[in-house]
Amino acid sequence: EAQVTQNPRYLITVTGKKLTVTCSQNMNHEYMSWYRQDPGLGLRQIYYSMNVEVTDKGDVPEGYKVSRKEKRNFPLILESPSPNQTSLYFCASSRLAGGPGTGELFFGEGSRLTVL
Amino acid sequence: LAKTTQPISMDSYEGQEVNITCSHNNIATNDYITWYQQFPSQGPRFIIQGYKTKVTNEVASLFIPADRKSSTLSLPRVSLSDTAVYYCLVGDIPDTGRRALTFGSGTRLQVQP
Numbered sequence: 001e002a003q004v005t006q007n008p009r010y011l012i013t014v015t016g017k018k019l020t021v022t023c024s025q026n027m028n029h030e031y032m033s034w035y036r037q038d039p040g041l042g043l044r045q046i047y048y049s050m051n052v053e054v055t056d057k058g059d060v061p062e063g064y065k066v067s068r069k070e071k072r073n074f075p076l077i078l079e080s081p082s083p084n085q086t087s088l089y090f091c092a093s094s095r096l097a098g099g100p101g102t103g104e105l106f107f108g109e110g111s112r113l114t115v116l
Numbered sequence: 117l118a119k120t121t122q123p124i125s126m127d128s129y130e131g132q133e134v135n136i137t138c139s140h141n142n143i144a145t146n147d148y149i150t151w152y153q154q155f156p157s158q159g160p161r162f163i164i165q166g167y168k169t170k171v172t173n174e175v176a177s178l179f180i181p182a183d184r185k186s187s188t189l190s191l192p193r194v195s196l197s198d199t200a201v202y203y204c205l206v207g208d209i210p211d212t213g214r215r216a217l218t219f220g221s222g223t224r225l226q227v228q229p
Contacts, residue, residue: 107159
C-alpha cells in the first residue's frame, strides 16, 4: 500500500530537548516536504527536498532542520524545541517525473507535538 | 510566492452544489492550481488539479478563468461526508524556478442534513 508514515504520531516534550520526527514514503518519490498546521493559519511549509541531498527552506524554517540522506526518508529535527513549535506536523511526498502539473502531494497522518 | 485567499467557512445542505472560490492574483505562468480536502486529524487528500479552463473528475470540477487569477472548486450534490476543510494550492513541484508550495488558510465546509 502506498503511504507516507510519520513517527511519532503524538509527542509531549520539554523546551530544549532535541527531538526528531521521522517520515518515510514507499512510493519512490523524489519530492518530500514538511508542513506545520496551526489553528487559523492553515498549512505552512517548513522545508522541502527535491531529491537526495537537496533541501531548501519553505515559509517557516526557523528552529527546524532536515536531512535527506536516503530517497525514502526525510526526518524533521528540532534541535532545541520551544513552546511556539507546538503544532500538528505533516510530511508529504510527490513524484517529479511525468511533467508539470502531476505533482499530487501524498500526506502522512500527522504528528502532534507539544512542547512544554 | 503566489498567495491564495479563500472564504473562511461555508455552509450547505445535503444534495446541494457547493462552489468554493480561491483568489490567487499573482499566480505565475508555470503554476498549477490544486485543491485538497482535509478531515480532522488526517492529512490533506488530493481532489483535483488544473491549469486553465475546466477540469472534471469523479468527485469535483475545477473552473479557471482565462486570467487565472482565481479558481472555483465545484462539489456537486454534497453529502454529510463532504464536511471538511478545503485548501487551494498554487504552485508546481516540477517547476525549476520556485519549489516551495504555499497553501491558503482553507475553507471549512459544513454540510447540514
